[in-house]
Amino acid sequence: MPGPTIYDVAEAAGVATSTVSRAFSHPGRVSTRTRERVLAVATELGYRPSPHARALLSGRHHTVAMVVSDITNPHYFELIRGAEMRAKASEYTLVLVNAEESPRIEYDQIQRLVPAVDGFVLAASRLPDENLLQISAQRPVVLMNRELAGLPSVVLDHAQGCRQVVEHLASLGHRRLVYLAGPRNSWMAGTRWTALRSAAEELGVEATRIGPFTPRVSQGGAAADGALHSGATALVAHNDLLAIGVVQRLRQRSVRVPEDVSVVGFDDIFASSLCTPTLTTLGGAHAEVGRSAVEVLLQISNQPSRSEPATQIALPAELVIRDSTGLVRR
Amino acid sequence: MPGPTIYDVAEAAGVATSTVSRAFSHPGRVSTRTRERVLAVATELGYRPSPHARALLSGRHHTVAMVVSDITNPHYFELIRGAEMRAKASEYTLVLVNAEESPRIEYDQIQRLVPAVDGFVLAASRLPDENLLQISAQRPVVLMNRELAGLPSVVLDHAQGCRQVVEHLASLGHRRLVYLAGPRNSWMAGTRWTALRSAAEELGVEATRIGPFTPRVSQGGAAADGALHSGATALVAHNDLLAIGVVQRLRQRSVRVPEDVSVVGFDDIFASSLCTPTLTTLGGAHAEVGRSAVEVLLQISNQPSRSEPATQIALPAELVIRDSTGLVRR
């Protein structure tokens, strides 16, 4: 069901195709009368310009691809929402790809889309740095919740955030915390650990790390058991899903939260305010991260010169204190 | 950064462009030697066929658009996940659009995408029937969680499901239930009410309806207050978000769940198993709905004849009984 083309409109309006084209793309370069006639005929015929023909000619697709490392995690939801809204606002099309935690899938899908999109926003990419740099040589790339020298990125300020977490725990009297690490190839996992450790050192808290764990509720069992073994009084889980799983396992083992141990998560997903106990977690304006990332992408992909230094944005993280953290038991 | 074209490959390999084209599209029609040489040169140059040029010629875009009425609702997450997986499996690109509960946005976005995609899967569309029929005259459409004569659809079997809900409540001794209705233009809202009412009638339960409510947690307050006023002992909320909001409000008003009133939701979102009390809800294989919808779409959009009757798939719903429903107080 191919719609009417520019030829049909031109014929019906009694003008040349180039005039029809101009009436749409450069309304100023056509006399008011012709323009109006052309537009009238076009709407009557239900004409819509073909984005493919346009893209073929211009090389611009008006499309951005968003790749998320694991669509199963409700956290990404917010990122997607923000990205979608920003794209829509500029009449850009958003293509969604789930990498299923597989660098291989992530890479292949990106390569598949290279010739079809204007750029990529990558949420928590699991790809090694070299791959990212290589991709960014093909198309503009904006990283979300990951940083890499030379590439634009939007992140929640993890360093400051982790500091808040440790301060919170220290103020409650905790002296030993354990970080339940995320996936090995997650930049966030590494970064959080570094930030936690340095904040801990500064505040006189002993910090250890166990893992890596796949950040799912189901992995909470293993994480909790490992953590108990460590003797820490505060558990900082890589994300809320893992934290929720940890809390469930602790309850199963009759360890009370927060009386016996405190648990902190990351992301502030919807469920965190509903579970029992409600979860203390490091949140922030995730949708805004998605929004910003697309914004930056549109900006650089509409810039002729690719010379300026990459914009790296850090949005504030916000510690949401709920019921899973409490005073350390004496 | 336009990549190498078929011309570059042809030149480098010393063949005609059509040979390069064939080497990719119809490998059988090229001698093994040339094919291998062409492919070798192509990979060396990093050649990738331009989907736009292909689409321009063939009219097929290898792209499907998924439109969700409200991306804010975690329920859609599963639908999206299933749809994405199915699309990826066939190397189709999935475009995601959030209609933000606005029929206007939904319609405009669809029209914008008509010339760029092979078809649409619409999740809980808020458009009136006429619009849907008109769109399906432009491009193949598959409805998710909505049915309309003549259009293919995939739904969770609400009729059977609602019956299960009422049976469950009746068996607990409830004789009066109230349905907290969803949005006015939600087909599901209408359908659930019809199904609930007829099941209720059969089972000797009195059913009333209040609303419509926007199905968000924040609307739970209004819904709960209206429900209490009705004097029913069982509240059936349009979805889990609303149900969770209702439970929160009831607690605030010192009405115990399930001792004083029972609450049932729909969708079985992740949070439903974590909130307190955990929520009895009508769930099902939502990701499978997404998967199936895309599958049906691919099927019909690859069929030459558009003549056969529209496939309407109903997947089984599953009542998940948790702690928000209990025996009616005597």
Next chain:
DNA sequence: CTGAAAGCGCTAACAA
């Protein structure tokens, strides 16, 4: 201000 014509990257006849 408007028209004619070339070409974006690719594929599908049609020839050779």
Next chain:
DNA sequence: TTGTTAGCGCTTTCAG
């Protein structure tokens, strides 16, 4: 088996 050629729908010089 391979090459030549004519477009797909649109934009954009270049003339008029």
